[in-house]
Each structure stands twice: as C-alpha cells, then as structure tokens.
Amino acid sequence: QKEVEQDPGPLSVPEGAIVSLNCTYSNSAFQYFMWYRQYSRKGPELLMYTYSSGNKEDGRFTAQVDKSSKYISLFIRDSQPSDSATYLCAMSPSNTGNQFYFGTGTSLTVIP
Amino acid sequence: EPEVTQTPSHQVTQMGQEVILRCVPISNHLYFYWYRQILGQKVEFLVSFYNNEISEKSEIFDDQFSVERPDGSNFTLKIRSTKLEDSAMYFCASSHDGNQPQHFGDGTRLSIL
Numbered sequence: 001q002k003e004v005e006q007d008p009g010p011l012s013v014p015e016g017a018i019v020s021l022n023c024t025y026s027n028s029a030f031q032y033f034m035w036y037r038q039y040s041r042k043g044p045e046l047l048m049y050t051y052s053s054g055n056k057e058d059g060r061f062t063a064q065v066d067k068s069s070k071y072i073s074l075f076i077r078d079s080q081p082s083d084s085a086t087y088l089c090a091m092s093p094s095n096t097g098n099q100f101y102f103g104t105g106t107s108l109t110v111i112p
Numbered sequence: 113e114p115e116v117t118q119t120p121s122h123q124v125t126q127m128g129q130e131v132i133l134r135c136v137p138i139s140n141h142l143y144f145y146w147y148r149q150i151l152g153q154k155v156e157f158l159v160s161f162y163n164n165e166i167s168e169k170s171e172i173f174d175d176q177f178s179v180e181r182p183d184g185s186n187f188t189l190k191i192r193s194t195k196l197e198d199s200a201m202y203f204c205a206s207s208h209d210g211n212q213p214q215h216f217g218d219g220t221r222l223s224i225l
Binding site: 004034045103 | 116118147153154156157160213214215217218219
C-alpha cells in the first residue's frame with residue numbers, strides 16, 4: 001500500500017495561470033503536511049507547513065488540507081517561470097522528529 | 113538565511129568501499145535526518161537522530177549504515193561496504209524541535225562503480 005500518492009505530471013502551464021497540485025494519502029495518522037519545491041540539482045526547499053484541515057495562505061501559495069478525504073492541495077496563483085520546479089508533498093504522523101513520507105513529486109513548467 | 117550544508121556534492125566510490133557523507137545542520141537545530149532519493153523515485157527516509165542517539169530508522173538503514181555526530185556541528189552518514197544499489201542522492205535535514213518542519217541540504221550524489 002502506497003502511503004502517499006502524487007501525480008508525477010509533467011504539468012505545463014502558461015505564465016499567469018493558476019496551478020493546482022495534489023496528493024492523496026492512506027494513513028489517517030498523518031497530521032502534519034508539507035509542500036517542498038525542488039529545483040534541479042538542489043535539495044527540497046520548504047514552501048508550506050500545515051497542521052489540521054483547512055487552508056493556509058502565503059503570498060501566491062495556498063495549501064489546503066482535507067483530512068476527511070485524505071487529500072491535500074497546493075495552489076499557485078499568478079504562476080511565474082521561476083516557479084518551474086518539482087513540487088513534493090510530504091507528511092508526518094507527528095511533530096516529534098518522526099520521518100516524513102514523500103510523494104513522488106510533480107514536475108511543473110511555467111511557460112513565459 | 114541559515115542553511116544545511118552537505119559535502120561533497122558528488123562522491124564516486126568503488127563497490128565494497130566505505131564512504132562517509134558529511135552534513136552541517138543549521139546551528140540551533142536539535143533533530144537531524146538522512147534521506148535518500150534514487151533517480152526517478154521518491155525521497156525515502158533513512159534515519160533520525162536526536163540527543164546523540166538514533167530516534168527512528170527505516171528498513172533501508174541496515175547494519176551497513178551508521179550515523180554519528182562527532183562534534184558540535186557535523187552530522188555524518190557512513191556506509192561501510194557500498195553496493196551498486198546505494199547509488200542515489202543523499203539528503204541531510206535538520207529541524208529545531210518537534211514543532212518545526214525539516215530543512216534540507218542540497219544533497220550528495222553518491223555514485224557506486
């Protein structure tokens with residue numbers, strides 16, 4: 001049973017578009033949800049960190065968690081070419097130094 | 113902004129040799145982690161380390177692997193006898209405490225020949 005599922009894409013959108021990235025999970029013990037951005041030859045860079053269901057907004061980024069459906073999303077508004085990267089969702093059952101479970105990552109290209 | 117640094121960026125090693133990957137976590141962080149990412153696959157957890165001991169490890173982290181914090185700043189991953197399947201990107205991460213998310217370094221690409 002795969003813990004975290006993520007559509008690998010690739011996803012290609014025009015500049016200015018709204019992007020929706022999604023992950024589903026099977027383990028109801030997951031409580032903490034993260035989105036990371038990974039540029040080529042770089043490590044994952046933290047974008048958003050959320051706990052519990054609901055929305056969290058940071059600039060052009062909105063993270064959404066629906067625990068009842070075991071579904072999380074990342075929305076990017078007014079997408080820019082610099083947003084072109086691989087986006088990884090990650091989740092954890094607690095916040096006490098436990099391992100993160102990652103999705104496979106979605107490759108996004110924003111075309112100028 | 114403080115960051116996790118990893119050295120070397122690329123390590124090429126003959127199969128069967130020992131390799132040590134090095135990491136300098138963010139200075140006030142207390143939890144340390146190693147992950148690996150085989151090309152085209154998910155980032156996979158290897159081990160977490162807190163208070164000078166392993167707090168959690170995955171099935172991947174077998175007897176060939178060990179971690180150490182030899183001084184106040186470095187955190188190392190040792191693979192005693194490397195196999196071809198150990199070829200991957202190895203990421204070090206750290207977090208301040210259990211209430212904070214993990215911050216990753218840029219990784220060491222390990223190539224086993």
